[in-house]
Amino acid sequence: MNFDEIAPGVHVLRYPVLDVNVTLIVGAEAAMVVDTLATPSQALELVAAIRTVTDRPLTVVNTHAHFDHCFGNAVVVEASPGATVRAHPSTVEAFAGDGVQLRRAAYEEARTLAPEIADQVATTVLWAPDTAVAEQETVELGDRTVVLHYFGRGHTAGDLVVHVPDAATVVAGDLVEEGAPPSFSDSYPLEWPDTLTGVLALQPSVVVPGHGAVVNRDFVGQQRADLSRLEWLIRDGDRVGAPAETVAAEAPFPREAALTAVRRGYAALAGTL
Ligand SMILES: [Zn+2]
Numbered sequence: 001m002n003f004d005e006i007a008p009g010v011h012v013l014r015y016p017v018l019d020v021n022v023t024l025i026v027g028a029e030a031a032m033v034v035d036t037l038a039t040p041s042q043a044l045e046l047v048a049a050i051r052t053v054t055d056r057p058l059t060v061v062n063t064h065a066h067f068d069h070c071f072g073n074a075v076v077v078e079a080s081p082g083a084t085v086r087a088h089p090s091t092v093e094a095f096a097g098d099g100v101q102l103r104r105a106a107y108e109e110a111r112t113l114a115p116e117i118a119d120q121v122a123t124t125v126l127w128a129p130d131t132a133v134a135e136q137e138t139v140e141l142g143d144r145t146v147v148l149h150y151f152g153r154g155h156t157a158g159d160l161v162v163h164v165p166d167a168a169t170v171v172a173g174d175l176v177e178e179g180a181p182p183s184f185s186d187s188y189p190l191e192w193p194d195t196l197t198g199v200l201a202l203q204p205s206v207v208v209p210g211h212g213a214v215v216n217r218d219f220v221g222q223q224r225a226d227l228s229r230l231e232w233l234i235r236d237g238d239r240v241g242a243p244a245e246t247v248a249a250e251a252p253f254p255r256e257a258a259l260t261a262v263r264r265g266y267a268a269l270a271g272t273l
Helices: 040-053 073-079 089-094 097-113 115-122 192-201 217-240 244-250 255-270
Strands: 004-007 010-015 020-026 031-034 058-061 085-087 136-140 145-150 160-164 169-177 206-211
Touching (some): 010 040, 031 040, 058 073, 085 089, 169 192
Parallel strands (some): 031 058, 058 085
Antiparallel strands (some): 004 010, 010 020, 136 145
């Protein structure tokens, strides 16, 4: 399991379980790790892979609060004592109260998606992000800067986007998915297209999705168009009182994903999300 350099000093590790991406951005004085995988043992493999690329001190970003992106935090921080973990305030909030609820939700999700790691997920010692980024923050890595952005709700309430301007690269978390439909279980489908407009405005050449192969701006544009079509199907369906199943059948996504999205969209319009 190794990192591939996808742009100068920007490395991506595509982890086979759940096909998750971790991004490593290496500067002269520090390196940023974006997401930390799903379990302590996965994170140990991750740290070993990081150390084949760089021995610089680490700073961590969690793109959002789903377990496959942040349950490795404790192990990564242990490998670089004093490392800061940045995330959107809603992600920080998700870790509140010892993260009991977060771990429970993660266990249920893992049982369905990757049962072989469900028990490990359930017993992971969580490490909460310590630095909330509500809108934007610039992080210095020595000879280069990285900018964290929050463009609004989409895949979750708190998707942070990482921009590496000198490499025209954006790490989009699960706002962009390759190889599988976007995941709608905690989504805001009526707001997701506008959030992706923010991502596209950065004019990236390279975009690292939360899962799957690295993509380009055109891919993100197509995903935005599909999500926009979905948004208007939901709004039209709501206006005429169409059953969620009928609307989902029209959507440019697989039926089950679309049905989850339509139900979330209807709930948003009803004010019950
Ligand atoms: Zn996710």
